[in-house]
Amino acid sequence: MSKGIAITGMGIISSIGNTVEENFNALKSVSHGISRIEMLETRHKDEIMVGEIKKSNQDLIEQLGLEPSHCFSRTAMIGAIAAKEALQNADVSDVNDYRTGFISGTSVGGMDTTERHYLGYPETPKYRRFIEAQHAGFTTQSISDYLGINGYVSTISTACSSAANAIMLGARMIRAGQLDRVIVGGTDALSKFTINGFGTLMILSDEECTPFDDNRKGLNLGEAAAYLVLESDEVVEKSSKKILGRVTGWANANDAYHQTASSSNGEGAYLAMKEALKVANISAEDIDYVNAHGTATPNNDLSEGVAMTRIFGEDNMPVFSSTKAFTGHTLAAAGSVEAVYSLLSLRDDLIFPNLNFKTQMKEFSLVPQTELISKGMNTILSNSFGFGGNCSTLIFTK
Amino acid sequence: MSNCYINGIASISAQPTTDPDTFLDEVIHHKESIFRSHDPNYKEFIKPAAMRRMSKSVKMGVTTATMALNNSGIEMPDAIITGTGMGCKQDSEKFLENILHNDEQFLTPTLFIQSTHNTVGGQVALGLGCKAYNVTYVQGAASFEVSIKDAQLMLSESPEKNILVGGIDEVAKNSTLLHKLDGQIKEDDIDVIKLLDSKTSGTVTSEGAIFMVLGAEKTDKTLAKIIDVETRSSATPNEIKTDIEKFVARQGLSIQDIDAVILGNNGDVEHDHYYKSLQSSIFSNTEQLCYKHLTGDYPVASSFGFWLGTRIFDTNKVPSVLKVNDISAKGYNTILLYNQYLGKNHSIALLQRC
Numbered sequence: 001m002s003k004g005i006a007i008t009g010m011g012i013i014s015s016i017g018n019t020v021e022e023n024f025n026a027l028k029s030v031s032h033g034i035s036r037i038e039m040l041e042t043r044h045k046d047e048i049m050v051g052e053i054k055k056s057n058q059d060l061i062e063q064l065g066l067e068p069s070h071c072f073s074r075t076a077m078i079g080a081i082a083a084k085e086a087l088q089n090a091d092v093s094d095v096n097d098y099r100t101g102f103i104s105g106t107s108v109g110g111m112d113t114t115e116r117h118y119l120g121y122p123e124t125p126k127y128r129r130f131i132e133a134q135h136a137g138f139t140t141q142s143i144s145d146y147l148g149i150n151g152y153v154s155t156i157s158t159a160c161s162s163a164a165n166a167i168m169l170g171a172r173m174i175r176a177g178q179l180d181r182v183i184v185g186g187t188d189a190l191s192k193f194t195i196n197g198f199g200t201l202m203i204l205s206d207e208e209c210t211p212f213d214d215n216r217k218g219l220n221l222g223e224a225a226a227y228l229v230l231e232s233d234e235v236v237e238k239s240s241k242k243i244l245g246r247v248t249g250w251a252n253a254n255d256a257y258h259q260t261a262s263s264s265n266g267e268g269a270y271l272a273m274k275e276a277l278k279v280a281n282i283s284a285e286d287i288d289y290v291n292a293h294g295t296a297t298p299n300n301d302l303s304e305g306v307a308m309t310r311i312f313g314e315d316n317m318p319v320f321s322s323t324k325a326f327t328g329h330t331l332a333a334a335g336s337v338e339a340v341y342s343l344l345s346l347r348d349d350l351i352f353p354n355l356n357f358k359t360q361m362k363e364f365s366l367v368p369q370t371e372l373i374s375k376g377m378n379t380i381l382s383n384s385f386g387f388g389g390n391c392s393t394l395i396f397t398k
Numbered sequence: 399m400s401n402c403y404i405n406g407i408a409s410i411s412a413q414p415t416t417d418p419d420t421f422l423d424e425v426i427h428h429k430e431s432i433f434r435s436h437d438p439n440y441k442e443f444i445k446p447a448a449m450r451r452m453s454k455s456v457k458m459g460v461t462t463a464t465m466a467l468n469n470s471g472i473e474m475p476d477a478i479i480t481g482t483g484m485g486c487k488q489d490s491e492k493f494l495e496n497i498l499h500n501d502e503q504f505l506t507p508t509l510f511i512q513s514t515h516n517t518v519g520g521q522v523a524l525g526l527g528c529k530a531y532n533v534t535y536v537q538g539a540a541s542f543e544v545s546i547k548d549a550q551l552m553l554s555e556s557p558e559k560n561i562l563v564g565g566i567d568e569v570a571k572n573s574t575l576l577h578k579l580d581g582q583i584k585e586d587d588i589d590v591i592k593l594l595d596s597k598t599s600g601t602v603t604s605e606g607a608i609f610m611v612l613g614a615e616k617t618d619k620t621l622a623k624i625i626d627v628e629t630r631s632s633a634t635p636n637e638i639k640t641d642i643e644k645f646v647a648r649q650g651l652s653i654q655d656i657d658a659v660i661l662g663n664n665g666d667v668e669h670d671h672y673y674k675s676l677q678s679s680i681f682s683n684t685e686q687l688c689y690k691h692l693t694g695d696y697p698v699a700s701s702f703g704f705w706l707g708t709r710i711f712d713t714n715k716v717p718s719v720l721k722v723n724d725i726s727a728k729g730y731n732t733i734l735l736y737n738q739y740l741g742k743n744h745s746i747a748l749l750q751r752c
Contacts, residue, residue, distance in 0.1 A: 102631075106536075107514065114494070115497065128580045129580070131576050131579060131580040134576070135536065136515065137536050137538035137540075137541070138538065141631065141632075141742060145632070149631065150632045151631065153631035154540070156536070157485070157514070157515035157516060157534050157536040158515075158516045158533055158534050159516060176555075178551065192497055196502050196510070197493065197507070197513070199505070201510070252532065253531065254520075254531075256523045256524055256528055259520055259524065267529065388516035388519060388520025388523075389520050389524065390516060
């Protein structure tokens, strides 16, 4: 098995908690964060269920201590909160004591500010400092400036697999010796843009989502930010740090089937899982648990389920669950949110359940784990797929 | 680190750059602060039925990707990596305006589907049936360079791969105009060819796409070698000077070994001092070339420097319209590129003749 890259810190803010421990407590007490919309102004407030962080932008500004003249979007603010926690958790006091990079995934970046001020820009000069937030890299730049990182900084935008790709790139850069430390993950805030976009695709559920259920009606959108700190073995040894786990496998493949829909044979997902196992140098039987993408859309869960049966065999399926019914689908952040949950699973030997599942899907005999259980685990596989055919798989090891 | 060769390249820009037999022999003098690309006949590359739904970014991206693959002789790449500062801005803008003007009603999915930043990467993969690694970087003015860095890393992991790397950005009617409001674009129209002598802040903007095929093996199609690329989120002019000196030294070279330097001056008096401080110091005895008075500035405009480098190696000449000082190199073997935008997203790259 490959030794992989050390993870020394993690941070998260989501609809089930503002810190890693709050998220852990919610998962452990099986308490989900799906509700009606309260913070965002939208006419669809009472039509859909979402995973919303119950903090106003003003709350976030105060928490971060931003100047009144700041130009942080909500996406940047939740990103800064999670990244800061990850650095504290990794016991990093000076980000520039080693060659430190920052890689962040986001889908719409500062769209929350753009849609709020877009029509007002011509008349209202004081909003114009937010115009730059139109480009997604600006969100990342806001966070990296806040953290004091001014070296290698990049943003990945591969829709819902963005954070998984950020983790993958960070691991590769550490392995190649290009960086000593890198903060990797993703952030996405709820916006009218995504709510209406997914709405037009008719894949938003008006109820709590039901991943892998035969009667699933679609996804709940969510907002979150989550980051991991990856460090080279040399840095870890020098500071005798505690390691939370290792990223040992990663892969990215393209479904090359349709701009938004997944193929019926799950080709992209299959290729990603297969290649990740190869990078980790393990076989499918070594996987103790799969944290599935499981968005609860008819298309994803079928395609992913088929891909999993191709990898593991329908009769040898490891325990699997989707945690989307806790947080909603947090888009670009999903890969890092679920990386944090996978690390918590490894830490406490707990498998977090797939909520709301009742009826097995007709197409195969897969049944997700529906209760919280304790299970000794060494290796977890986590999937993230996105528009554009982007499929990514990560493997985490104790 | 394994070698990284440019084995194919194609460019669409605000100048005629798609004909491989010419090299800026004739240039267009743009007269507005926002101007469009000089388009090839897209019908030669894209089927009409597919073209109807394609935004400008997708058209430019798919076309330059096809041209770059053709001229490299590679049919199926082993990875597709794209960079874009603003992504599919036209469709994003239309979808956003529909939301805002119609109070979130009467929307259709097509614009949303095509609005994601990875649309071009996805469409190129779909067109080729390419199931390999596919990533999109969105890092402002360094979007193209961080894409190359990923490709370079991938070649060191798997030297047998051929990697398609592209940069794409398009003009959108209203979102681009907003950059006049926040000062990124000059308020008044100007004679763009005189951009570099401008006495005002802000720049001019346009659109374009460049795709390259990168490989670790030199082929008979090889145009140049990318020695290295470095990006840095923010820095002072002095830090950049030191970075460039260290960067060049790391390659076992000195500043005197650089035959020409391609700089991203964009006529913004607030930020061109990043370039000017290099022009008057470490590069005062080096041939200096600029291009944004031809192409405008946009997040992946710096990709034009890579195209210029390959054309200079190929033709062994430098069109006089690019020259900004009186020094002429004896020959062109090593070219350094430097670019930044608003003091952020700096990139340094070194190209060598093969």
